[in-house]
């Protein structure tokens with residue numbers, strides 16, 4: 744007999760077990776409600792390139808949650824958040840984490856604001872604007888991006904926004920050796936963690952980058 748297709752709830756629950764992440768049933772329900780909202784608004788607003796709702800659990804929810812064990816500190820900035828990835832799943836899983844979602848596209852930030860209200864996410868704030876122009880009152884313990892830009896273009900405009908002991912979390916496919924070689928002086932790769940995301944083929948890596956504070960001496 745052919746195997747019955749898993750429901751999104753089953754797929755999420757099994758994926759979380761595989762990732763070693765424990766989440767209360769209410770948080771799992773909120774994650775699925777977010778995926779449904781994303782699917783509904785995607786038709787009108789082009790929020791993500793991924794149009795297959797069957798892949799939303801693996802490629803959006805689990806892919807975002809895979810970095811949960813690697814978060815630093817109590818504040819997180821998600822740069823180029825688009826439809827809220829990875830920021831919204833992380834905010835749902837960690838209600839004590841203050842998450843700022845930033846994107847320059849006002850249709851996307853309208854969706855993000857609506858989603859935060861509908862899902863009751865009190866720990867999420869949304870900023871519409873280019874990262875280059877963002878001047879927050881406080882620096883962030885962690886700054887994350889997925890599918891935003893090459894590493895140098897991620898760290899340069901966010902360098903002044905990172906707390907002294909903070910770190911950048913760059914979600915990548917293959918290890919981007921050429922991008923690493925182009926990192927600005929003083930920014931170093933502190934660790935590279937391979938991530939096995941259930942239901943996602945192909946390699947995924949999380950890079951943790953740190954600012955050593957060292958700058959190239961003048962004239963060199």
Ligand SMILES: C[S@@+](CC[C@H](N)C(=O)[O-])C[C@H]1O[C@@H](n2cnc3c(N)ncnc32)[C@H](O)[C@@H]1O
Pocket residue numbers: 791822823824825826827828829845846847848851872873874875888889890891
């Ligand atoms: C390919 S999408 C990735 C969205 C999401 N992180 C994901 O993984 O699905 C890149 C996003 O970056 C935003 N973006 C591009 N340049 C930006 C900038 N300079 N400042 C802020 N957002 C920017 C775009 O509007 C877009 O939503």
